[in-house]
Amino acid sequence: MSHPPVPTEPIFNPEDPEVPVPVRGTGDHGTWFTRHVRGIIIGLYVTAFVVLMLDLFYAKHSYFSEEDWFGFYGFYGFVGCVTLVLLAKLLRKAVMRSEDYWDA
Amino acid sequence: MLQHLPVLTIMVPMFAGLLVPLLARVHAGIVRPLTIGALGFSCFAAIHMLLHVQGGHPIEYAMGGWPIPTGIGYRVDGLNAMVLVMIAVIGLLTALWMRRSIEDELPAAARPGYHAVLLLACTGFLGITITADIFNLYVFLEIASITSYVLIAMGRRRQALYAGYSYLIVGSIGATFILLGIGHLYMRTGSLAMADILAQFQANPDLYGMSDVRMAFAFLVVGLAIKMALFPLHGWQPGAYTHAPSASSLFIAATSTKVSAYALYRIVFSVFGTEVLVSGLPPVRDALLAMACAAIVLGPLIAISQGDLKRLLAYSSVGQIGYIVLGLMLLDERGLTGGIIHFWNHAAAKGALFCVAGALVLRTGAARVDDLAGLGRRAPWTASAVTVAGCSMVGVPLTAGFLSKWYLATGALATDRLYVVPVLLASSGLTAVYVWRILQKVWFAPADVEPRVGAEVPWSMRLPTLVLAAACLVFGIAPWSVEFARDAIAALGIAP
């Protein structure tokens, strides 16, 4: 039995029948998305503020005490995601290896 | 006619074997039809007897009309009828299969002799199976052995000579042990007829305590263990299977060791009685269980790293014979069912795989596993046969291999031998590894690898391969494979 077969990359092989020759475009065709990046980001911040404020306007049915805090879900989501990304970067330091690691 | 079938089954191939070299001088074309005809007759007779003995109607035959304890008796019951069919069918399929193979591997002058030796080997194996007299069993065993040595030594490389010689020395020691065992038994019981000896044991269980009887049992078990290549006494076997002509490998691998295993079944059940293992000499049972378990794990383990397909299959056989012995040593209805089904399963699966190894030798001159690459593209029939037989070796459901492993496992549980289960599991896993190695070569070779096997082999070789592979499936699905095994157990006197 050979080495643990962990393919390092998505299997990209010119011989692969599934791989067509990609067509590369020339120049950047602006799209709605590329033109409105700033607007999207501002929209995101505005929405975030609005849903946070909505917390003031409904009665909570809580199972746990922290749910009653103002904006708990928003806070938890924000902190959770930041932690996730930062820890993942640490994890990468720990687990990243060069591509031919398994072949060596 | 029917009452003489037991003896005719043996005599027809024997006389054909004696006639073949003589008639070959007159007309060379007669050799093959005569061989096939004789083996076809044995086949027909064996199947006829198998159907006849179902439901507990054993056939007794007294040679030359001498009454049994004095004269030599033949006896066909559910167990040996199955084994007889196995030998005869494999013999017939080998004879059909081997035409192109021996044209390729043997000089023209040797071919009629080869047919003759094959017929005599078949006679020997059939005789071991059918006889009810232990000394007669020894004689047939030697007939089978001597012809086997010759069949092996006829390989075209010089290693075959050494492999044959090696088997000869080791096998003769085994046979001598068996002869000594028979002598010790005769000294105590004064009889050579199996039924007579069994009756004495049943009438007088104190016999199990006698040192003569104990020595006899030890001699017989060790002698047969050599003949069936039970680990660690398998040293002669890989070389023999590897270097023999492909047709010999096919015939011997599919029958020889199993016939010796059958002899062990017979000795335990019909000569000493199962009490010898239960109350007489339980340590022997433990020792044999340990050897069987070691074989079951180590055989496939060593097989994994083999580069030569025939040698790989040889080590795989070391493991497979362990299953059969295991089934016997469990002494439980389910375990025995598993062991007995494994006779057929192993004959069919290993037969099919050796057919393929032979085809590979025909096409490439050697049997390297790597040369199987691309077989699926060039020879889909052969490749399918490999797949089915391989699955049966692993024990994939719907194949005979699954049935035998299932019954062995449940038998082990029923007798509270839990350690057998992980052993079976480990062995299945290891078997899966080497079978997968083969199947991956066969079906999933990278597209840029040019297959070394050319086209499909001729139909004379393909058909027997397919028949054997199909048998793996049929035994796994059809209910009668279990029913035959049940009947065999009933014949052995263990109530289902």
Place this chain on the structure above:
Amino acid sequence: MPSFPPALVLSLGALLIPFLRGPLRKLYLLALPIVSFAALLATPQGSSFDYEAFGHTLTLMQVDKTSLLFGYVFHFAAFVGVLYALHVKDTTQQVSAVIYAGMALGAVFAGDLITFWLFWEGLAFSSVFLILARRQADSNRAAMHYLLVQIVSGLLLLVGIALYMHGHDGATAMARLTPSGSGHSIFNLDWAGPGVWLIFLGLGIKCAWPLLHSWVTVGYPAATATGAVFLSAFTTKCAVYALVRLFPGTEELIWIGVGMAGFPIFYAVIENDLRRVLCYSMINQIGFMVVGVGIGTELALNGAMAHAFCDIIFKGLLFMTMGAVLFRTGRMNGSDLGGLHRTMPWTAAFCAIGAASISAFPLFSAFISKSLIMIAAAREGYHLVWLVLLFAAAGVLEHAGIKIPFFAFFAHDSGLRPKEAPRNMLAAMAISGLACIGLGSFPDLLYRHLPYAIPDYALPYTWPHVIQQTQLLVWSALAVGTLMLLRFYPPELRSVNLDADWWYRKATRAFVAFGQGPLMRIFGWLSKAVHETIPTGLRYFARNPGGAVRLAFDRVALGWAGLFRGMPAVDAAQERLREDQARFAETTPGAAWPISTTVLYTAVVFLVFLLVVLA
């Protein structure tokens, strides 16, 4: 219409595929799941097909609300998958995919453990061809890994079942579904014994429990574009089904599920291969289901099943969009892709729907299923579990909700201008996308097929639940956006889509392996033992067992002799040992034994027997 087990309709029907050509074959492929579905509808609840084999009664078909729910969604997945793969010409893939779906249905409707096991093995063997069909050296290796793990799972299950039967007088019926609330432990299940443990572990492998999950993340990304869609639907969900059936309310499952939900998302964040990201995400979602099964109340089981139902559809949708990208560009790395929304707008839109569904936005499907599990956990007072699940729910948004669509279709422009996905792919994605929105908007469509009634307090569309969920998700998105803005982007906003991915880009030439850190080191050690040390050791041993034993013996003996280093004899012996070790590597595997060796073994064995016999 006479009813017939759907499993057999599909798997026997698949055997005819090779004999059909062209449009007829396509029509036939599409018709198969429909006919099979009709057969299922025609089967009344509780009916069974019994078949006598090797001394046991095999119950091929046992229909109740639980199995029916999985039956429905498996048919959906089979139909959508066939439609998605309609352009594929490879007969191997078509046959194996349809048989695979049939095996999954067989496992779900199996009425006894042996039947279940048979189909369980069938799952393993039919699915591996979807990876092998890639016909590349590295995908073949991945397939080997995948198959070996599957075989081990099957063997564990088989032995477990055998042991269970042994302890229960041959009883083989699948245990009835008994929601009992949490508190059961595998240690004191009323049917405990070694068999139960093995069954538990066998199911755990296919369920991708932590440390047993590598076959998913290795195998699925190596499958063909269409194969991964099938793979994502069946195997793991069968395992979830079996857990629901056999182990409801087993407390260990809660903690296993928490590990599954909480841990893989870290890997998802740093993984570059987008289909592998989806695999980690799948393990995370299954974690939710496993927690639900572990809690084991009626609500939690409902939640687990509902989530499995929704997950099959939206995970399938995400795999389909990624498959379309792979099909059109041949690439799957986040760092190689980007900007594809220009030419693949429909695929991008469907991907967004899938992302919204998996993230559990209101009106999308996971919203109505994940909440059941969360509420069940909260009501049973699993505070820590609840917090981890909430964290995992936020994390899903990061890696599946944003990363997948963003780096494939938006982000910086990779310059790739592939064609839009073929029409059959778009149709399949559209059906799944509609199903996601439909289920999310009209939860009763799903709820009324669940085995138990949904209590009022668990209904998803209440203001608090909608607002809280939206808040969680929007602020998670905000976190990701802010991180990008603060750390990784130059001040000019216009350049966002050019540089957004530099830290993903760093991963282009890298991949994830276990390594440093105390936890990582243990994982790394375990993984090395399983993947490397044991196989290498076996190979070393098998080369020449006798020689290996002798070398080991010599090594130990000379290890002691090492105390006397400096003595010429010892040094010479150690030198010889080194030579022997070096030579061992070149030993012919299983070289022929000399006659004397065999005879010697014979003599030894005979002596042992003699002693045994005469003692």
Place this chain on the structure above:
Amino acid sequence: MSDVLRHLGTHYHYVIYIALMLIGLFAVLAKGNLIKKVIGLNVLQTAVFLFYISIGRKADGTAPVLWDQKPETIPYENPVPHVLMLTAIVVGVSITAVALALIIRIKRAYGTMEESEILVLDESDQQGSA
């Protein structure tokens, strides 16, 4: 002790056959020359013949030929082991014949009859073909 000695005295044929057996096995085991191994095998077989003949022996027995006395009145040797050994000798001779034939072929093919040299040649054959 004297018991054991007496036992050995009455069963001295055991001692002889076991000694012969061990000599034969030793030759097969320890001798590298293929012919010597065959000779060892022959010694081993001879031990068995001796054993069989000895168990058919009866004190003061005569040849089991039926003249005019009744068989009950005179002691006679058990004929069955003799008959069995006729067969076994034939078998032994055939095995020896096959073995010697093989040795001739081996000598031609390898140029030697020493097992160790043959094994070395086999090994190099395999490496050559691999």
